Amino acid sequence: MFKRNKALDINVENYKVDAKDHAYVEKLSQIESTDARQLLDVGVDIDENARIGTYIQKDKSVIHCKTMQDGVEVMGISQAREKHGWLSDYMWKNISPDTDKFTLQAKENPHEGYFIRALAGVKTKHPVQSCLYIAKEGFSQNVHNIVIAEEDSELHIITGCATAPHLTSGLHVGISEFYIKRGARLTFTMIHDWGEKINVRPRTVIRVDEGGTIISNYISLRPVGSLQMFPTTYLNGKGAVARFNSILVAGRGSFLDVGSRIVLNAPDTRAEIISRGISSGGSIIARGDLVGKVAGIKAHLECKGLILNDGLMQAIPELTGYVPGVEMSHEAAVGKIDQQEIEYLMARGLDEEEAISTIVRGFLNVDIEGLPAGLKEKLDRTVSETQKDMM
DSSP: OOOOOGGGOOOGGGSBOOOOOOOOOSSGGGSOHHHHHHHHHTTOOTTOTTOSEEEEEETTEEEEEEEOSTTEEEEEHHHHHHHOGGGGGTTTTSSOTTSSHHHHHHHHSOOOOEEEEEOTTOBOSSOEEEEEEEOSTTBEEEEEEEEEEOTTOEEEEEEEEEEOTTOOOEEEEEEEEEEEOTTOEEEEEEEEEOEEEEEEEEEEEEEEOTTOEEEEEEEEOSOEEEEEEOOEEEEOSTTOEEEEEEEEEEETTOEEEEEEEEEEOSTTOEEEEEEEEEEEBSEEEEEEEEEEOSTTOEEEEEEEEEEOSSOEEEEEEEEEEOSTTOEEEEEEEEEOOOHHHHHHHHTTTOOHHHHHHHHHHHHHOOOOTTOOHHHHHHHHHHHHHHHHHHO
16 A cells, blocks of 8 residues: 655654553643643644533543433443443454554554444534553554444544653554444544654544445654554445545654545545645655546545655545546646745835745635634634644
């Protein structure tokens, strides 16, 4: 699936697979102030305003977990397996443990992960929030997440991933299996703030039944050692929909290999992949893969990248059609900021640095569907801070 690249060639044996147990906290306000600041940066609301559930994991320990709406389950995967014997029918159904060394690591040395489920017909007014946090130096956090949106349910999850400020090395392996049943809708927003020397290897597969919808938003604006992810979605039921949005920034020393693959297996399915990436000295490989298996499907892929201060920005769009009657398109562009745009803004009173900052901020401000107003404002501020750092 991925070309061999030295930046991605991580030896899992270099990382510890055990960590001390962390105490459970009854209230998020009891979380240590340093940790709390990191959680806030990835969208966790400590006051739990406009949230209907919370899951917080520190290293291998579930330190806070609850739900505040009937019909929505939020718990650690170990507790979920004890409560629901049928969960074994879902775990490792989408992803084989021997897919690669990272999936095998998660199977052999598991460290919890979340189970989030909306029961049939349940509509959530506010999101569930979760955070996977690494505090131990040199630790490999290996989690297995299961999300199930039962028939005709609506579920929104905001999940943040972060590390303690003192960390200089670490590995996160995240196995995630999503099941969107008939007529269900899941909005899943990920905000990553890992740290400059952290290596991240998510492995995600999503299955969507008839009339179901998955909206996935991925945001990575801060430095990271290396990130490799290529979630695959199968639209298996008639009229199923998938929309993927990503916003990526790679500073010097960061290597991001990020993409999405959507397989349209049923009539009237729809798919869209939108990617924005900026290299300000780091490397980004932005992948998009649309596969049309039946007639009557529509899919579009758009990948745009900017290069600032040298760096690598590579767009790899792929379209594959197996039968007549598929409708798929793509648009890809990589380059620098147009000098005419800079001159236009300077003619209206901005200096050159202000003009470039304005263009960068506008480029990153993609309209992300389903974000609560408070989180959108926070992300807008983060984008502004990021573009200042790049300048």
